[in-house]
Amino acid sequence: xxxxxxxxxxxxxxxxxxxxxxxxxxxxxxxxxxxxxxxxxxxxxxxxxxxxxxxxxxxxxxxxxxxxxxxxxxxxxxxxxxxxxxxxxxxxxxxxxxxxxxxxxxxxxxxxxxxxxxxxxxxxxxxxxxxxxxxxxxxxxxxxxxxxx
Amino acid sequence: xxxxxxxxxxxxxxxxxxxxxxxxxxxxxxxxxxxxxxxxxxxxxxxxxxxxxxxxxxxxxxxxxxxxxxxxxxxxxxxxxxxxxxxxxxxxxxxxxxxxxxxxxxxxxxxxxxxxxxxxxxxxxxxxxxxxxxxxxxxxxxxxxxxxxxxxxxxxxxxxxxxxxxxxxxxxxxxxxxxxxxxxxxxxxxxxxxxxxxxxxxxxxxxxxxxxxxxxxxxxxxxxxxxxxxxxxxxxxxxxxxxxxxxxxxxxxxxxxxxxxxxxxxxxxxxxxxxxxxxxxxxxxxxxxxxxxxxxxxxxxxxxxxxxxxxxxxxxxxxxxxxxxxxxxxxxxxxxxxxxxxxxxxxxxxxxxxxxxxxxxxxxxxxxxxxxxxxxxxxxxxxxxxxxxxxxxxxxxxxxxxxxxxxxxxxxxxxxxxxxxxxxxxxxxxxxx
Numbered sequence: 001x002x003x004x005x006x007x008x009x010x011x012x013x014x015x016x017x018x019x020x021x022x023x024x025x026x027x028x029x030x031x032x033x034x035x036x037x038x039x040x041x042x043x044x045x046x047x048x049x050x051x052x053x054x055x056x057x058x059x060x061x062x063x064x065x066x067x068x069x070x071x072x073x074x075x076x077x078x079x080x081x082x083x084x085x086x087x088x089x090x091x092x093x094x095x096x097x098x099x100x101x102x103x104x105x106x107x108x109x110x111x112x113x114x115x116x117x118x119x120x121x122x123x124x125x126x127x128x129x130x131x132x133x134x135x136x137x138x139x140x141x142x143x144x145x146x147x148x149x
Numbered sequence: 150x151x152x153x154x155x156x157x158x159x160x161x162x163x164x165x166x167x168x169x170x171x172x173x174x175x176x177x178x179x180x181x182x183x184x185x186x187x188x189x190x191x192x193x194x195x196x197x198x199x200x201x202x203x204x205x206x207x208x209x210x211x212x213x214x215x216x217x218x219x220x221x222x223x224x225x226x227x228x229x230x231x232x233x234x235x236x237x238x239x240x241x242x243x244x245x246x247x248x249x250x251x252x253x254x255x256x257x258x259x260x261x262x263x264x265x266x267x268x269x270x271x272x273x274x275x276x277x278x279x280x281x282x283x284x285x286x287x288x289x290x291x292x293x294x295x296x297x298x299x300x301x302x303x304x305x306x307x308x309x310x311x312x313x314x315x316x317x318x319x320x321x322x323x324x325x326x327x328x329x330x331x332x333x334x335x336x337x338x339x340x341x342x343x344x345x346x347x348x349x350x351x352x353x354x355x356x357x358x359x360x361x362x363x364x365x366x367x368x369x370x371x372x373x374x375x376x377x378x379x380x381x382x383x384x385x386x387x388x389x390x391x392x393x394x395x396x397x398x399x400x401x402x403x404x405x406x407x408x409x410x411x412x413x414x415x416x417x418x419x420x421x422x423x424x425x426x427x428x429x430x431x432x433x434x435x436x437x438x439x440x441x442x443x444x445x446x447x448x449x450x451x452x453x454x455x456x457x458x459x460x461x462x463x464x465x466x467x468x469x470x471x472x473x474x475x476x477x478x479x480x481x482x483x484x485x486x487x488x489x490x491x492x493x494x495x496x497x498x499x500x501x502x503x504x505x506x507x508x509x510x511x512x513x514x515x516x517x518x519x520x521x522x523x524x525x526x527x528x529x530x531x532x533x534x535x536x537x538x539x540x541x542x543x544x545x546x547x548x549x550x551x552x553x554x555x556x557x558x559x560x561x562x563x564x565x566x567x568x569x570x571x572x573x574x575x576x577x578x579x580x581x582x
Contacts, residue, residue, distance in 0.1 A: 058246075062247065081244065084244075084245060084247070085245055087249055088247035088248060089247070091239075091248075091250035091493070092239075092248060092249075092250075093551065095248070121239060121248055122552055129241065131243075131246055147243070147245060147246045148243060148244070149243045
């Protein structure tokens with residue numbers, strides 16, 4: 001009897017710990033300073049935060065070398081681009097991306113985001129380079145239309 | 150990390166000490182083979198004034214075989230630095246914002262390509278090569294014939310000669326550590342530090358040939374262990390030395406590119422840090438500007454280089470015994486080859502490596518005819534001329550994990566010019582940070 005009681009407590013404690021561990025992580029993905037995307041100071045508008053989440057998914061897809069995840073934020077990926085993406089992911093063992101948003105212009109459901117990006121490939125630092133994302137707001141939310149320098 | 154590596158290299162330079170006493174140096178091994186006064190045979194003949202006949206014999210072998218020293222030195226200067234450009238190069242696909250390996254090929258092993266490692270990137274490597282020399286100008290080092298003639302040769306007693314059969318065993322083990330740093334995206338600076346061990350032994354069997362004194366063996370002879378008048382005597386000498394070789398500093402820039410083709414310019418500066426008297430270095434400065442053209446297609450990457458090496462004065466090219474210097478021959482260097490990416494982690498490399506040594510002293514086999522014109526012996530002489538030395542190299546670079554490359558290569562002669570090893574193995578490791 002005592003044993004059964006103890007097992008029930010343990011299961012409750014385990015469930016609580018899982019809930020507690022999950023909750024802060026969900027918050028962290030959205031607004032914590034752990035984000036690989038740094039916005040310009042003071043830019044905390046809803047649109048800016050939504051676009052930031054898109055860029056975070058883009059970075060996670062790059063770091064995880066996950067083409068399907070990549071496609072969720074850039075659904076207009078052509079077959080040829082997908083092939084290039086797969087080849088790129090295959091040629092790299094590890095990649096860590098940090099992105100610093102330099103400017104963010106939102107107008108009429110379109111957004112232009114200029115960033116400075118710093119990648120670490122296979123543990124080796126690659127110098128920073130600029131990147132420009134063109135996004136459009138669809139029914140599913142903000143999606144990447146075009147990526148350029 | 151970088152500081153630690155540089156510190157280790159500096160320490161290695163500081164602890165490198167010259168080996169042995171001055172007269173033990175390997176450069177003296179052949180000139181001193183028969184003793185400080187050269188090859189003198191025994192004689193019981195008396196000169197008219199009553200003094201003992203000094204039967205001194207001379208040969209190009211002893212007088213000019215310093216060419217062998219020059220050949221080893223030249224070999225050391227010609228030892229190719231394994232290409233320090235890391236096999237891992239990445240380019241950005243701007244349309245996706247993704248990096249991809251610009252080439253599957255890890256590049257050549259003993260030649261070069263125009264690619265640089267990238268800004269603030271570092272690659273380190275160690276390579277080991279062992280040369281066991283077999284031939285010099287096509288002459289087997291196990292049996293180098295040389296005829297010694299009497300001082301002031303003339304018909305009669307001075308027509309006698311001493312023939313020698315000389316066996317030379319020479320090997321050079323070279324452990325090279327190198328460091329290559331990307332100063333800018335298009336400019337690399339590299340340093341190669343060789344640690345060299347040279348082993349040299351010579352055995353000379355001399356035989357008195359009584360061309361003009363056959364009736365009186367007491368005029369020229371080698372006294373044997375029993376005190377009798379003999380015909381032959383063996384002379385042996387050997388030595389070994391280890392230490393820092395000639396450090397090479399390199400700058401290489403990728404100056405132009407069009408599509409997959411890139412052009413690079415570089416310059417190697419060879420510092421005379423190796424003790425030339427122990428055959429560890431050339432004993433002279435060397436400056437070699439070079440041009441490299443390469444293509445970095447996905448799997449098949451051809452490359453070609455051409456350079457010109459100016460060399461300074463070295464004791465090895467002069468007279469080590471007298472301490473006089475002469476100019477170490479300049480060289481035109483050239484190479485070409487391909488690197489073939491068989492898989493994503495295996496590249497095969499094949500190269501032809503060549504150099505034209507300008508106005509160098511060259512051993513030439515010849516037939517010696519005695520003054521009486523009736524007897525001949527195999528002999529050697531030396532001439533100055535320019536020659537092309539061609540070698541082939543095949544090997545592979547294997548990437549077991551991360552940015553580590555394992556290199557293996559064999560170098561072999563494509564002609565018989567110069568000092569030759571039939572097969573020179575190379576093994577090495579490279580790592581890019």
